Amino acid sequence: MCGISGLILPGPTGRGDRLAALARRMADALAHRGPDGSGVYADPEAPVGLGHRRLAILDLSEAGAQPMYGATGRYILVHNGEIYNFLELRRELEQGAGPFLPWRGDSDTEVMLAAFEAWGVETALNRFVGMFAFALWDRRERVLHLARDRMGEKPLYYGLAGNGMAFASELKGLRALPDFSPELDAESLALFLRYQYVPEPRSIYKNAFKLRPGHLLSVRADAPTDLRPRPYWSLREAVNAGLSDPFTGSEAEAADHLETLLGDVIENQMLSDVPLGSLLSGGIDSSLVTALMQARSPRPVKTFTIGFETGAYDESDDASRVANHLGTDHAELTVTPAHVLNLVDRLPEIYDEPFADASQLPTRLVAELTRRHVTVCLTGDGGDETFAGYNRHFWAPAIWNRVHSLPPLLRSRAADAMRLLPPAAYDALFRTLGPVLPRSARVRTPGNKAHKLADALAARTPEALYKRLCSTWSEPALLLPGVTEPETAPDQPETWPRLTDFTRRMQYLDSTTYLPGDVLQKVDRATMAVALESRAPFLDHRVVEFAWRLPASMLLQKKQGKRILRRILHKHVPRQLVERPKMGFGIPIDQWLRGPLRSWAVDLLSPDRLKQQGLLDPEPVTRQLRDHLAGRRDNQYRLWSVLMFQAWHERWM
Structure with a gap:
């Protein structure tokens, strides 16, 4: 596990010592990911620089240091993650007696380089079993290959920087570049308010993106702003x-x-x-x-x-x-x-x-x-x-089967009735009835789940129900007047597999x-x-x-x-x-916002601060905070989303 970064920067600033200095500056912003070593590479004949911060896991010697050169000098690699089948691949490569022998060390990174030499980039990539994000510079073809593992365990951001491009394990690496412009994307903010995170391939910045899981991005040194990822594996x-x-x-x-x-x-x-x-x-x-x-x-x-x-x-x-x-x-x-x-x-x-x-x-x-x-x-x-381990995987179909034929007005009134009891009252009621409830009804934090269900009853389709169950703010436009929320995967059934269930x-x-x-x-x-x-x-x-x-x-x-x-x-x-009710990795944010975190929250969410910032409408935020502090509603997740944005904005913008 490490931190990787790099750039293609055409022009006089993308040469020699200047390029190496920028690559090092990006890598140093990721020092927490790799405290055991660092390295940079600047190509003497192309405007390409790579940076690496090392967390030594396999082969703790200098033979495992990065950026790592392939045996023929064609490839240079920086890699974050682990290739778990590298010993199997190593044995297979040894049978071919390629130019990489004898091995210089015992790292999976060296095996990756040998696989690229022997089989080519995409074939090797499909042979890897593991979690990874890597950047591979091909000196002969003058192409930089960026790839991310199939399920997305390891992160990789990329974006525009001046007249070139850059990549890094975290946005800190991109922000270390003077030519990167961190302009906030209001549409991404709308998605964040709904989901509590910015969905891929977007980031919070307009000119930065997440490489999707299972994707490969190949960038030519002479066309560094032509950024078109393609899948090598698809769920x-x-x-x-x-x-x-x-x-x-x-x-x-x-x-x-x-x-x-x-x-x-x-x-x-x-x-x-x-x-x-x-x-x-x-x-x-x-x-x-x-x-x-x-x-x-x-x-x-x-x-x-x-x-x-x-x-x-x-x-x-x-x-x-x-x-x-x-x-x-x-x-x-x-x-x-x-x-x-x-x-x-x-x-x-x-x-x-x-x-x-x-x-x-x-x-x-x-x-x-x-x-x-x-x-x-x-x-x-x-x-x-x-x-299929989330509560929604079995509760959502049951809910849909019971309510989808009810008139919208009746659903709305049922939701209002469910909200009459504050969450704490539901929790107390379920504690009292616990011994006589069936196992399937014994849930932790029932008050929060009851209010979440009330919010979901307005859904008109199963997919809309799913989206509401996954939403924190089900209508982000209330906080962001004039901002259109982009479509995401739940809105695009044409991109799904052939699933009827x-x-x-x-x-x-x-x-x-x-x-x-x-x-x-x-x-x-x-x-x-x-x-x-x-x-x-x-x-x-x-x-x-x-x-x-x-x-x-x-x-x-x-x-x-x-x-x-x-x-x-x-x-x-x-x-x-x-065998017990599913909890998830929850914490008592609801209570802490009314107690030890109250002054911090009230300060970050003050109407004057929100007005001065000019992004979020203060009125719905103030109403949610007031109802939560009074115990009338459990608004912890909506408030936490706004608090995390406010805290982020204070630090980075």
Whole structure:
């Protein structure tokens, strides 16, 4: 895991020492991603510079340093991530006895360069199994190739800088260039207010973009502003392939195959020359990853979790029970308001475009705890999207089946009635009725979910219902008068695979929007802020492709998702330790905004400040804040989105 950056800058400033200095300046802005070393490359015959910050994971010697030159001198590579099958590729390359032999070291980066030499860029790219973002300069063809892994674990931004182009792992790298113009994109801001993140390929700036997962961008040195990415792998095509070749065995056979596949993936991902552990929440995904790790480790796996003083959000006891059963070396941190107060002002620096998934706070804190002990951690990220684990995957179809035929007026009145009770009253009612409720109705934070459901009842189609369930501000135009919100994937069914099942359509949209835009961005920034590498076994593309061959009945049954993962997990961990209402990585932002964060929030959201800024309409923000502080509504997520934008704007604009 590292930080990469670079540029193509035609003209007199894009030469020699000046180019090297700019490449170094960009790389230094990413120093937190790679504290173990740095390097730059400036081509003596072309206006191309590359920068690298190193977090040493494999081959800790100088033989693993970057930018790295290929054996023939044609290719120069900077790489962020890991190629998990590099030993297999290395053995295959050795049989061909290419010009790269003998090997200079033991890094996956050197194997990547040899693969490019032997097979060409696109063929090699399709052979890689891993998480990665890389820049490969081809000196012979004078082309810079940028690529991102299939599911989007590693980030890569690119954009215009003067009369050239630049790229970096984070926007900080682009902003380090004097020729980059950080002009705010109001349409991207509208999307952020809806989704809590800026969806790909957009960024918060007009002239900067995210390279989509599974895409390759090839830029010629003589045409650096011609930026046209193309896919080398597509989840849409993988889904269609799975539908065309469904798994025909029994559920037991599917579970056995998946357990073997996941076990092999995890064994490869445990390869590291530095200490390694696991993030353990005690839920299905992280418990399964940890169980399969422990089965392959001769010593107790180091596991990490955090808890909260507020019981409704605390999962630390669940994680501790799973850790005790598996025999891991477990550590945990209890988060207090003081932790949050110390961290909240640093969020705009960590997430250098607006980002408002409130679980960014515990993710950053558990990353800091983990980094005190290990340099690499495995996570359960991707399990919900791939194996139908979100509550909406089973509740949304049930809701739609019940309400879609009701007149809009009746739906509106039902929503108003649901909002009569404040969230705290719902929570108290569910606590009282808990012992007599069916398991499927025992949810954590029911008040927030009831109000979220009320907001979704106005939907006219299943896709509109999904979009509302994923929305923070369902009408961003209320805050941004005159700004048109662009279409995104939920508005473009013509781009989807051939899916008729509502749940599977939600899974696909989650995997192509929410997963890379929110979950993976959150984890990357939180872990790399403390130079911790995270790895996600569920996002190995072979696991994803197999999951899409399975019938929906193996994923979701009786209002419960991840059926096949549960079947595997129950072999390793008793059912009673892991079967409980799904929580997610939530935190008590609602209470903190009324308590320790109140003065901070009131100051950032003051009407005078909003008016002076001239971007957001103060009236709806003030109304939401007033209702939340009075306890009439739970507006924590809407308010957090505006707060995160305000804090970001104060820092960067």
